[in-house]
Amino acid sequence: MAETNQVVRRSLAIDGMHCASCAQAVERALLSVPGVASAQVSAATDDAVVELTEPVDGGRLAAAVRAAGYDVVDAQEPVDVFERDRVRLAAARRRALIAWAAAVPVVGWMIPEMVFGLMWPSPLVFHAVMVALAAAAVVVAGGATLRDGFRSAVRLAPTMDTLIALGTSASFVTGLAAVAAELAGATPILDYAGVAAMIMAFHLTGRWIETAAKGRASRAIKRLMTLGARTARIEHGDDEVEVPIERVRVGDLMIVRPGEKVPTDGIVVTGASHVDESLVTGESMPVSRGPDDRVIGATINGNGRLVVRATGVGAETFLASVIRMVEEAQATKVPIQALADRVTRFFVPGVLGLALLTLVLWLAAPGALGSVVRAAAGILPWVNPGLAPVSLALFAAIAVLVIACPCALGLATPTALMVGTGLGAEKGVLVRSGEAIQILGRVRSVAFDKTGTITEGRPAVTDVIGVDRAEDAVLRLAGSVEAGSEHPIGQAIVDEARKRGLPFAPIDRFRAEPGKGVEAQLDGEIVRVGSRAWLEAAGGSFDAIRETSDRWEAEAKTVVGVAAETRGLIGALAIADRVKPGAREAIDELRGLGLRPILLTGDNQPTALAVARAVGIERVVAEVLPGEKLDVIRDLQAGGESVAMVGDGINDAPALEAADVGIAIGTGTDAAIESAGVTLASGDLAGVVRAVRLSRATFRIIRQNLFWAFFYNLIAVPLAVLGLLHPLVAEAAMALSSVTVVGNANRLRRASIDARGTVSSKM
Numbered sequence: 237m238a239e240t241n242q243v244v245r246r247s248l249a250i251d252g253m254h255c256a257s258c259a260q261a262v263e264r265a266l267l268s269v270p271g272v273a274s275a276q277v278s279a280a281t282d283d284a285v286v287e288l289t290e291p292v293d294g295g296r297l298a299a300a301v302r303a304a305g306y307d308v309v310d311a312q313e314p315v316d317v318f319e320r321d322r323v324r325l326a327a328a329r330r331r332a333l334i335a336w337a338a339a340v341p342v343v344g345w346m347i348p349e350m351v352f353g354l355m356w357p358s359p360l361v362f363h364a365v366m367v368a369l370a371a372a373a374v375v376v377a378g379g380a381t382l383r384d385g386f387r388s389a390v391r392l393a394p395t396m397d398t399l400i401a402l403g404t405s406a407s408f409v410t411g412l413a414a415v416a417a418e419l420a421g422a423t424p425i426l427d428y429a430g431v432a433a434m435i436m437a438f439h440l441t442g443r444w445i446e447t448a449a450k451g452r453a454s455r456a457i458k459r460l461m462t463l464g465a466r467t468a469r470i471e472h473g474d475d476e477v478e479v480p481i482e483r484v485r486v487g488d489l490m491i492v493r494p495g496e497k498v499p500t501d502g503i504v505v506t507g508a509s510h511v512d513e514s515l516v517t518g519e520s521m522p523v524s525r526g527p528d529d530r531v532i533g534a535t536i537n538g539n540g541r542l543v544v545r546a547t548g549v550g551a552e553t554f555l556a557s558v559i560r561m562v563e564e565a566q567a568t569k570v571p572i573q574a575l576a577d578r579v580t581r582f583f584v585p586g587v588l589g590l591a592l593l594t595l596v597l598w599l600a601a602p603g604a605l606g607s608v609v610r611a612a613a614g615i616l617p618w619v620n621p622g623l624a625p626v627s628l629a630l631f632a633a634i635a636v637l638v639i640a641c642p643c644a645l646g647l648a649t650p651t652a653l654m655v656g657t658g659l660g661a662e663k664g665v666l667v668r669s670g671e672a673i674q675i676l677g678r679v680r681s682v683a684f685d686k687t688g689t690i691t692e693g694r695p696a697v698t699d700v701i702g703v704d705r706a707e708d709a710v711l712r713l714a715g716s717v718e719a720g721s722e723h724p725i726g727q728a729i730v731d732e733a734r735k736r737g738l739p740f741a742p743i744d745r746f747r748a749e750p751g752k753g754v755e756a757q758l759d760g761e762i763v764r765v766g767s768r769a770w771l772e773a774a775g776g777s778f779d780a781i782r783e784t785s786d787r788w789e790a791e792a793k794t795v796v797g798v799a800a801e802t803r804g805l806i807g808a809l810a811i812a813d814r815v816k817p818g819a820r821e822a823i824d825e826l827r828g829l830g831l832r833p834i835l836l837t838g839d840n841q842p843t844a845l846a847v848a849r850a851v852g853i854e855r856v857v858a859e860v861l862p863g864e865k866l867d868v869i870r871d872l873q874a875g876g877e878s879v880a881m882v883g884d885g886i887n888d889a890p891a892l893e894a895a896d897v898g899i900a901i902g903t904g905t906d907a908a909i910e911s912a913g914v915t916l917a918s919g920d921l922a923g924v925v926r927a928v929r930l931s932r933a934t935f936r937i938i939r940q941n942l943f944w945a946f947f948y949n950l951i952a953v954p955l956a957v958l959g960l961l962h963p964l965v966a967e968a969a970m971a972l973s974s975v976t977v978v979g980n981a982n983r984l985r986r987a988s989i990d991a992r993g994t995v996s997s998k999m
Contacts, residue, residue, distance in 0.1 A: 250284050367415060498544060513535045655934075729796070940980060
């Protein structure tokens with residue numbers, strides 16, 4: 237079989253895009269470069285994500301983008317996103333204010349003519365002043381729009397700016413024609429130059445508000461970028477040296493004092509503390525961290541001093557991977573956007589053709605179309621059936637050009653996706669692709685791996701019972717003997733004893749019996765800790781606690797007895813892979829959302845059933861290999877179900893890949909995370925509920941945006957063709973539709989996701 241090329245993803249920051257048509261022009265340019273398998277460009281985030289099947293020089297990609305009329309921001313130069321957005325917003329505001337400074341006098345100049353038919357002080361001066369004021373708005377304030385619009389038209393890739401450029405230019409030219417007619421003494425021509433100024437003012441105001449809203453929408457990713465520590469305190473011999481974070485290297489020992497940020501990802505070497513990881517995991521409660529525990533860069537150390545060995549720096553840190561994941565997700569597209577993209581691709585050329593057709597029809601059949609205008613004259617104040625046929629034709633054609641801009645349609649999906657994925661990142665739900673966020677909202681079954689997903693993934697003491705003494709006394713004896721053991725069960729007993737603060741007694745003559753247990757001399761007496769069969773063979777009767785030990789075994793727990801050579805059985809402990817806190821509540825909430833949970837595990841049937849009972853899962857598929865997990869997922873899909881798979885291990889990777897949406901536990905393996913469409917930064921299963929609710933909320937906003945974008949054009953375009961829509965009203969409606977779509981998407985920011993994963997009703 238031929239070797240397949242590895243697909244490499246690369247992100248580019250694009251400058252100069254304003255609408256969906258711009259994004260599509262950049263996409264086509266990137267796809268024309270050999271080696272580019274796919275390209276996804278978002279005008280909402282100014283980003284492009286390309287997939288390469290062969291090495292492609294970044295210069296070739298940049299050249300293709302520039303040839304399309306846009307620019308690529310140099311990735312080697314650090315970008316201050318806050319400063320970039322501030323500059324963009326200031327420029328948009330300045331252009332809008334200049335346009336209105338000219339447009340407001342235009343309105344004052346037009347009112348006497350509109351109400352009294354008075355062109356003060358004379359028709360020639362009136363038209364000349366209108367042209368001068370319009371030039372300030374259209375050429376000075378809107379120069380960039382004209383340049384971009386006509387440049388796109390020349391490249392046969394018209395955009396929203398092309399429609400605005402043509403509409404305002406056509407209106408402005410009527411003003412020049414009116415001046416020329418007055419100078420030549422010819423028949424007066426209706427002057428639309430003032431309309432051109434108003435159209436450009438409305439357009440630039442919409443662009444200003446849009447820029448501000450997009451800046452708010454990307455607040456989450458900006459916040460993530462500023463979370464990291466600026467400096468680190470490095471252990472250097474007996475000294476501590478503070479260095480910039482850029483100078484930290486893997487293996488450095490970092491000193492983290494109480495209240496400080498953890499500089500970068502690492503492993504605790506010495507010390508113990510509680511660390512606030514809410515900034516990257518969404519979990520509000522600080523977590524305990526001690527020797528050999530992993531800590532994440534940018535999290536806040538609590539009340540203890542930690543010495544941390546750096547394991548990841550720069551682009552290799554968890555925070556950097558989160559930012560990268562969110563950026564890529566915001567630049568990708570959800571499947572429903574394909575419809576909007578197809579419409580947008582042909583929309584602008586279609587509008588140009590429709591505007592031309594409108595002009596021709598009005599000139600060819602003024603009587604038939606004029607009857608509609610005459611019927612509406614008493615209803616719509618801006619309709620004037622007494623205008624000359626050429627003026628009526630221009631009136632309708634210009635309105636078509638400005639009303640049908642597909643800006644709202646292009647912004648409908650990516651803006652909502654940008655806000656949704658940013659909100660998810662703040663709450664520890666990391667979405668790798670737009671497709672995942674759409675599909676997750678409609679899944680009907682959620683399959684869970686057991687070990688490390690529903691359970692903690694390591695043995696722990698769940699129960700202790702004493703025959704004639706307290707639990708802590710039994711646990712202290714067992715912990716003292718097991719302190720010399722390396723067996724996982726022994727370590728679980730030692731960990732539980734330490735957690736309870738029990739002091740260990742000194743032991744002698746430690747000996748391990750493989751598969752049975754361990755024994756040691758303690759206070760002059762041999763104490764054994766091990767299996768029931770081994771202890772009973774040595775004379776330790778379980779009769780006093782038989783009912784309890786039988787119940788533990790029925791619950792698939794491992795029973796470990798503690799017996800003294802002269803006193804017999806002292807007590808027993810139950811060991812099991814403990815169910816994660818909150819797992820039961822998360823499963824209940826998923827069921828409340830209409831989802832069916834399934835336990836899918838390679839563990840034995842009794843253990844699987846015991847765990848399923850503990851969390852409330854009814855369907856259990858146990859003793860399956862990784863390939864068989866894959867078959868179960870495919871069988872569910874063959875039955876017509878959309879399935880999400882939640883897992884954390886290498887053995888879950890095939891099922892995560894095959895599921896409609898794979899959800900990886902962030903504390904799991906890299907293989908699982910790479911195979912999943914969604915990653916939960918923490919191991920809390922409430923994150924699954926968060927992800928489902930966030931998906932549904934985001935997709936609800938997307939559907940609303942698309943509906944209003946389509947509905948607006950469906951109603952407005954026919955009115956414009958019939959000459960019933962004033963170009964000013966058309967431009968105001970077009971700008972308002974874009975602002976509405978972006979504002980509606982920003983409503984997602986008011987969605988409050990609490991610890992149990994519920995979205996508030998404030999939306």
